[in-house]
Amino acid sequence: MAFSQYFEHHEVESEIYRRWDKSGAFQPSQDTGKAPFTISMPPPNATGTLHLGHAIGMTVEDLMIRWKRMQGHPALWVPGTDHAAIATESVVIRNLQSEGMDDPRHQLGREELVARIAAFTEDSRSTIRSQIRALGASCDWTRERYTMEPALNRVVNSVFSRMFRDGLIYRAPRIVNWDPHLRTTVSDDEIYYSDREAKFYTLRYGPFLVGTSRPETKLGDTAVAVHPEDERYREHIGKTYEVPWPKGPTITVKVVADEHVDPEYGTGALGVTPAHSHADFEIAQKHNLPLIQVIGEDGRMTEAAGPYAGKEVEEAREAFVADLEAAGLMEKIESYAQPVSLCYRSKLPIEPLPKNQWFIDVNKPAVQWEGRNMTLKQVMYEVVDSGKIRLLPEHEVKTYNHWIENLRDWCISRQIWWGHRVPVWYRGNAVSEDNIEAAEEMYVGHRRPDGEGWVQDPDTLDTWFSSALWTFSTLLDSEKALDDDLDLDEIIARSPDFERFHPTSVMETGYDILFFWVARMILMTTYTVKDIPFSTVYLHGLVLDKDGEKMSKSKPETSIDPLEVIEEYGADALRLSLVLGNSAGSDLKLGQERIVACKRLLNKIWNAAKLVEMSSEGKKRLELTPASVVHPLNRWMLTRRNVLLERINRRMEAFAFGDAAEQIRSAFWGEFCDFYLEAIKVDEVAESPETASVLSNVLDDFLKLLHPFLPFLTEQVWSNLGREGLLISADWPEPDESLSWKDESEGVDAVSRAVAAVRSLRAEQNIDPGAYVNVRLQPRRHAEVFETCRPILERLMRTEELVISESEEETKGSLAVDEAFRAALTLSAADLQAERERFEKQLEGAQKRLASLESRLKNEGFLNNAPKETIESTRQSAQKTKSTIQDI
RNA sequence: GGGCGGUUAGCUCAGUUGGUUAGAGCGUCUGCUUGACGUGCAGAAGGUCAGAGGUUCGAAUCCUCUACCGCCCACCA
Numbered sequence: 006m007a008f009s010q011y012f013e014h015h016e017v018e019s020e021i022y023r024r025w026d027k028s029g030a031f032q033p034s035q036d037t038g039k040a041p042f043t044i045s046m047p048p049p050n051a052t053g054t055l056h057l058g059h060a061i062g063m064t065v066e067d068l069m070i071r072w073k074r075m076q077g078h079p080a081l082w083v084p085g086t087d088h089a090a091i092a093t094e095s096v097v098i099r100n101l102q103s104e105g106m107d108d109p110r111h112q113l114g115r116e117e118l119v120a121r122i123a124a125f126t127e128d129s130r131s132t133i134r135s136q137i138r139a140l141g142a143s144c145d146w147t148r149e150r151y152t153m154e155p156a157l158n159r160v161v162n163s164v165f166s167r168m169f170r171d172g173l174i175y176r177a178p179r180i181v182n183w184d185p186h187l188r189t190t191v192s193d194d195e196i197y198y199s200d201r202e203a204k205f206y207t208l209r210y211g212p213f214l215v216g217t218s219r220p221e222t223k224l225g226d227t228a229v230a231v232h233p234e235d236e237r238y239r240e241h242i243g244k245t246y247e248v249p250w251p252k253g254p255t256i257t258v259k260v261v262a263d264e265h266v267d268p269e270y271g272t273g274a275l276g277v278t279p280a281h282s283h284a285d286f287e288i289a290q291k292h293n294l295p296l297i298q299v300i301g302e303d304g305r306m307t308e309a310a311g312p313y314a315g316k317e318v319e320e321a322r323e324a325f326v327a328d329l330e331a332a333g334l335m336e337k338i339e340s341y342a343q344p345v346s347l348c349y350r351s352k353l354p355i356e357p358l359p360k361n362q363w364f365i366d367v368n369k370p371a372v373q374w375e376g377r378n379m380t381l382k383q384v385m386y387e388v389v390d391s392g393k394i395r396l397l398p399e400h401e402v403k404t405y406n407h408w409i410e411n412l413r414d415w416c417i418s419r420q421i422w423w424g425h426r427v428p429v430w431y432r433g434n435a436v437s438e439d440n441i442e443a444a445e446e447m448y449v450g451h452r453r454p455d456g457e458g459w460v461q462d463p464d465t466l467d468t469w470f471s472s473a474l475w476t477f478s479t480l481l482d483s484e485k486a487l488d489d490d491l492d493l494d495e496i497i498a499r500s501p502d503f504e505r506f507h508p509t510s511v512m513e514t515g516y517d518i519l520f521f522w523v524a525r526m527i528l529m530t531t532y533t534v535k536d537i538p539f540s541t542v543y544l545h546g547l548v549l550d551k552d553g554e555k556m557s558k559s560k561p562e563t564s565i566d567p568l569e570v571i572e573e574y575g576a577d578a579l580r581l582s583l584v585l586g587n588s589a590g591s592d593l594k595l596g597q598e599r600i601v602a603c604k605r606l607l608n609k610i611w612n613a614a615k616l617v618e619m620s621s622e623g624k625k626r627l628e629l630t631p632a633s634v635v636h637p638l639n640r641w642m643l644t645r646r647n648v649l650l651e652r653i654n655r656r657m658e659a660f661a662f663g664d665a666a667e668q669i670r671s672a673f674w675g676e677f678c679d680f681y682l683e684a685i686k687v688d689e690v691a692e693s694p695e696t697a698s699v700l701s702n703v704l705d706d707f708l709k710l711l712h713p714f715l716p717f718l719t720e721q722v723w724s725n726l727g728r729e730g731l732l733i734s735a736d737w738p739e740p741d742e743s744l745s746w747k748d749e750s751e752g753v754d755a756v757s758r759a760v761a762a763v764r765s766l767r768a769e770q771n772i773d774p775g776a777y778v779n780v781r782l783q784p785r786r787h788a789e790v791f792e793t794c795r796p797i798l799e800r801l802m803r804t805e806e807l808v809i810s811e812s813e814e815e816t817k818g819s820l821a822v823d824e825a826f827r828a829a830l831t832l833s834a835a836d837l838q839a840e841r842e843r844f845e846k847q848l849e850g851a852q853k854r855l856a857s858l859e860s861r862l863k864n865e866g867f868l869n870n871a872p873k874e875t876i877e878s879t880r881q882s883a884q885k886t887k888s889t890i891q892d893i
Numbered sequence: 894g895g896g897c898g899g900u901u902a903g904c905u906c907a908g909u910u911g912g913u914u915a916g917a918g919c920g921u922c923u924g925c926u927u928g929a930c931g932u933g934c935a936g937a938a939g940g941u942c943a944g945a946g947g948u949u950c951g952a953a954u955c956c957u958c959u960a961c962c963g964c965c966c967a968c969c970a
Contacts, residue, residue, distance in 0.1 A: 869950075
């Protein structure tokens with residue numbers, strides 16, 4: 006097949022992907038004697054399309070998988086999608102509403118709405134599948150999973166009931182984060198804080214002045230808390246006061262002493278609202294205080310709010326404040342920035358309120374881990390602290406530990422319909438979905454219990470509950486999982502994929518979901534399978550626009566859609582732009598220029614390969630042995646190849662993929678293209694079968710090294726060159742020390758420097774680049790190499806006459822000095838003034854350097870403390886510098 | 894308030910365990926287009942490594958403080 010003028014990604018990408026898929030390369034190889042390498046793909050939400058965050062993740066995962074696969078490890082990358090409970094349900098509801106349905110939940114009912122959402126996710130999933138393919142992800146589609154599939158539902162139910170049995174899941178009334186808009190609870194991690202302009206009210210409150218930004222909640226106060234040491238209030242502690250509000254109701258507040266209160270803040274007296282504040286709830290628990298709920302789940306005041314009942318919160322606040330002012334109870338009103346908790350999804354304020362919900366107890370010592378009885382928190386901490394799980398970048402360990410310290414029981418029940426239903430059934434005369442509190446019997450298990458009259462809990466589980474099982478649930482055998490007669494341990498024991506591929510090797514995901522997901526996988530997996538879910542966590546950074554801002558659709562000029570980039574530049578250019586120079590944990594500023602620069606590398610590779618094909622056409626490929634490679638240039642190229650391979654392997658092992666890509670790019674462009682390919686254009690070198698073999702060999706290795714980063718292009722080049730098999734299944738190159746020539750390689754380096762030196766002289770003398778010049782070269786080392794490379798020097802220096810002689814003959818003209826040679830450009834009309842200036846500058850630099858080196862060598866501290874090699878190399882450089890100065 | 898990260902060339906970033914003259918890409922300047930190159934090549938300019946102090950024979954690198962930027966967590970008194 007011939008090389009077209011440039012790489013036409015449109016025409017080949019999907020075809021190449023099909024070839025890979027058909028070849029079976031995406032499936033892990035049979036036992037090769039090497040350890041399996043496994044990645045669980047973080048399942049994209051089944052809501053829509055992939056964004057750049059997905060693209061960077063897929064790219065990093067794919068390059069790891071391709072690299073390990075080429076190294077001969079059985080490599081498995083399990084793809085899948087997440088049902089994304091709240092996200093999906095709200096998208097579908099919004100769609101229905103925009104089609105004119107006012108209240109889809111009401112109008113459709115549970116069953117029908119769930120069916121619609123399920124249909125929607127099927128569409129989304131198929132879109133997402135094709136986008137994952139477009140990125141070139143070499144995942145195993147025969148093992149694709151979905152968090153809502155029946156087998157995974159079974160696992161969810163079994164894990165739930167086991168945790169319930171162990172007392173790690175409980176149902177209790179607690180203050181939860183209630184989103185009045187979505188009408189569901191959300192977890193602590195699904196809220197964020199934002200300051201908003203608000204009023205801070207100080208109001209009379211029995212014998213106290215109390216500050217608040219939410220006066221309406223004061224209707225539900227049951228205590229005033231003061232610091233135990235606070236002299237101002239000491240006499241009140243333990244007393245109870247009736248506080249009648251102007252228009253009712255009257256509340257009864259007890260004065261309690263609590264360390265939690267900061268006497269410096271506000272008036273030092275804190276009105277305690279147990280029903281509508283997490284902190285106050287804790288105080289109330291400590292002091293055994295009653296709880297009055299004045300705000301309902303609909304976001305309106307309850308009956309307990311007396312005359313304000315039925316009003317929206319904001320409305321009630323205004324009315325209450327007016328009433329207090331009228332009654333002279335409002336001491337002062339100030340402006341301040343109030344931190345408000347908002348829901349990640351709806352971006353609307355969260356209302357903390359009391360609710361009977363399902364929780365995971367993170368502080369109960371009921372987990373067996375390595376023979377010890379621990380809490381979930383302790384296990385989460387232990388596996389990272391002990392190094393069983395390594396986080397990259399490492400500093401995320403601190404963030405992770407800090408999160409665990411502050412972790413509270415995880416609220417896992419949601420009042421939405423799309424998701425895994427809480428696997429609990431109730432029975433009793435008055436029981437209905439709307440009133441499970443009336444239950445007389447409760448059953449927790451992986452399926453509906455036998456018998457009549459059981460009503461299932463109406464709530465669904467937090468979407469992260471099922472994703473937390475992802476690394477192992479996706480490796481369980483589906484048929485076994487659906488066998489009701491097997492328990493969870495039996496399912497696990499009879500799943501060959503689990504046996505072979507779990508724990509997984511690397512979890513690759515964004516640092517922004519370290520808590521949401523990574524921590525919870527660690528929690529759930531250690532508990533359920535008594536093993537870690539993965540041994541390394543690679544956290545990629547965020548993809549920002551070129552100005553370092555988050556991309557948003559409201560700024561289309563900086564927002565980049567991965568699918569458009571693939572369309573315009575190809576998947577490879579996108580992939581490279583997302584990893585080149587990037588490392589774990591660092592954000593990436595992505596602009597159009599970056600993508601264009603990456604595209605240029607693709608073009609360069611394409612053309613270099615085209616040249617190699619042209620020049621090696623019809624030539625026999627020799628086996629490379631120390632005896633068959635004799636030309637110093639070829640020996641240099643193979644030596645450089647070893648250096649590169651060694652370096653790249655080290656970087657890849659260290660997860661420094663961006664750095665590895667950069668190194669390959671630089672070696673390919675600078676050494677292979679700019680020097681080697683140019684140098685061998687000399688006929689006698691180019692014509693030798695030896696060169697053709699080295700050329701092909703080294704290009705092949707570059708293609709292999711580049712393949713994990715640029716899979717499509719390299720595969721196409723591989724095929725164009727008529728190489729055997731598919732590159733995706735080729736062997737990863739390893740250094741071959743028998744093909745390494747240190748001395749000759751240094752000689753060729755000197756040749757390369759001599760070329761650069763002469764070119765530099767030419768430029769300084771303003772010599773027409775097309776003109777041929779006379780050069781006199783005096784090698785001081787590597788004379789043989791210089792002589793052998795004569796035709797190369799002639800070509801690259803563009804000489805009329807090249808004299809290579811070791812004799813110290815004076816040469817008039819422009820001179821360059823190097824430790825390995827002197828090169829002189831003989832000129833008819835040299836610009837002597839410029840020459841003198843240049844030499845003076847050079848001399849000055851060399852002398853300065855020599856002075857610094859010599860002072861170091863005279864320094865006793867240096868001689869005594871520095872390592873031998875350092876001293877030796879310093880001494881050598883001093884020698885070289887000295888001789889250079891003499892030359893000048 | 895607690896914590897984490899960052900500050901190196903005009904821009905984006907590298908800089909391994911402290912060790913010769915701090916690197917790359919993009920951009921800029923000069924020139925060329927030489928057997929593959931939607932361009933490419935050759936050459937060049939450009940940095941008191943945020944600031945101050947310290948440790949050391951030696952600091953961009955280690956320590957302390959300061960300044961600025963970003964992020965996470967807590968905070969609805």
